[in-house]
Amino acid sequence: MGTRRAFFAAAACVLAAGFAAPAAAQGTIKIGEVNSYKRFPAFLEPYKKGWELGLEEVNAAGGVLGRKLELVSRDDGGNQGDAVRLAEELLSREGVSFLTGTFASNIGLAVSDFAKQKKVLFIAAEPLTDKIVWDNGNRYTFRLRPSTYMQTAMLIPDAAKLKKKRWAIVYPNYEYGQSATAAFKKLLTAQQPNVEFVTEQAPPLGKIDAGAVVQAIADSKPDAIFSSLFGPDLANFVRQGNLRGLFKDRPVFNLLAGEPEYLDPLKQETPNGWYVTGYPWYGIATPEHKKFLDAYKNRHNDYPRLGSVVGYTLVKTVAAAIRKAGSLDTEKLIAAMKGLEVDSPFGKMTYRALDHQSTMGAYVGQIGLRDGKGVMTSFRYEPGEKHLPPDAEVRKMRPAD
Template identity: 65%
Template sequence: MTARSLHSLAIAGTMAGALTLSFGHAARAQDTIKIGELNSYKTQTAFLDPYKKGWELAIEQINAKGGVLGKKLEVISRDDGSTPGDAVRVADELVTREGVNIIAGTFLSHIGLAVTEFAGKKKVFFLAAEPLTDKITWQNGNKYTFRLRATTYMQVAMLLPDALAAKKKRWALVYPNFEYGQAAVATFKEMMKAKQPDIEFVTEQAPPLGKVDAGAVVQAIDDAKPDAIFNVLFGADFSKLVREGTTRGVFKDRTVVSLLSGEPEYLDPVKEEAPVGWIVTGYPWDKIKTPEYLAFLTAYQKKYNDYPRLGSIVGYVTMTSLAAGIAKAGSTDTDKLIAAFEGLKLDSPFGPFMYRASDHQATMGAYVGKIALEGGKGTMSDFKYVDGASVLPSDAEVKKLRPATE
């Protein structure tokens, strides 16, 4: 055989191998439904490490039962860089390079808003898992974007009855100075003024996210002599506020109403310094006894040998929502998926909920109660579950809030 013949055979063999590899990739791609996921994993670990465990458990359970439409779900996950610009770039890479037409995730509200805008422009289905700003499903909403978690408006409304029952006139406000904090405080002020016209807001402390000077903040609060405090700080900022405020006695004999502070991801780090008596939204992970929740808890603990945080619930339900929506649509076609999600009803560890057709907001609720100390750790007491549907505006009202042209 000549050298030229050998060379030709080698080329033919290489081409055949490449074609086989290509067909292999194509076959595998046809066997899976790809979901793009992006989040601030590097900067928001307290919430997002459990969140990732939650969605990994959901994917494992869904695929063990045969997947969806006879295909396995495959999640392609990326860090969003914790900036709007990076998040949009990552979302675009997921769509253009990875070929996904379904994206999910985000944590910080301004990141969620950036990806919402991207989804609207690129006509890509987006399930915002965690960001809480109302704008995602109202003022900045679009037909391609849905949101799972209870919004700032919903969580403030859940806390409002207790805030009003305290009958305090002078309030101090503490919040991180970005979209989530600004939105929560604006809603609180509007709701409280409507019900208690003589209310006074005697100081507003709005440190940059992750950069709170807790000593200066609590001193400013104390100097203003409020009767009550509304707090929106979370994560490390919350821990610093609690420790500094407790040391200086700033919370003593003052009503404190606080968003998210009953979540174990934020309570656990303060340990025995947990601020007893604060009225909070949160997640009493070890005290919920419903069958659907206990099934989730058992599976989670078996897989991870750890207890869930609220992030675990959000991650889990994000993926079970997508699976239910795809199954209902019978397709991953964007328009069919949107139609399926509008009015989609499904179960969760917190019980049944739905995605509203009017604004694409889920009605999954949250727990409201007081912070208590048990066994040297913070937990929730006197809690109740508040259905998200009970604290949402009517369809007619949200129609006025949504963009006129979607």
């Protein structure tokens, strides 16, 4: 019996040789990172450069708990099942202490639920979905970026000030666009009860038929437009809208359009005076941002995008959490993450104990053309904590731990 078992074990070993595990480097603290690098390279290449810089800084300063920090990164190809498998690989083979990363909302939610099942910490860097901290929130998951709701809320004061009655809405047809639209309608109606939403266009993500969409919006004769388009859809929409005169005398609010990832490609086509959320790296004068900007330019010979800030801040969060916890134990890390203060290029931010959302904010302002490039011509920083619903409302949405 014993020999037979040994035989099978040996056979299995031979089979497994192809999958042999690399020896873990002793002494470093390994953190897992899963993201869709090939699926969303426009955002994630700068993001990677950001976390590389952050990592070098942390390690140059002696690492954490006397050990070097290492981020073991994996590309899930934009596939949620693969993301879960790679998260598993990071935990079981690489022996990472916890998980970070993800971009798309569906993958963020899947990894978050996996972390809950495995009882490990997960810091979601990019996903914007409100659900990851609210409806589907769990005690193991924390989120870095300001959510769809928060960024939409940041645009509301300017939108309400204009007192426009007829609004047209255009959004990419998936959760992010739907949430942005729902939040915008709810928040604006609360401020301005007589507002009317005259048309809603929901083109498929990445496949907008911009000419027809622009025409349909023009036909509804709106006074103002709210859009949550980004990437190629935004560029298509802007060019057709400019050509067809849709934006003439109509204020436009566009979530995310001030982020260099999406603003820079517009170049000459950049519309004037749109209200956006974004990241004007060329104009932020705070010392903490200046330090980040110089370091980033030195290291990568390129300017940072918003993704760079997110990647950089992710590493700072990781380091701060481990330092505060003084250990790699999951429970201690969770306790440390609750209320954790982190120095980001945008200033101090806190991970709220209430719903595990960070208070990182965004820059809000208007865009315009300068030297043939699109820039945010006027902007102000909106801290995240100012744009979250009341605590009682959050408690109602979030399941008990």
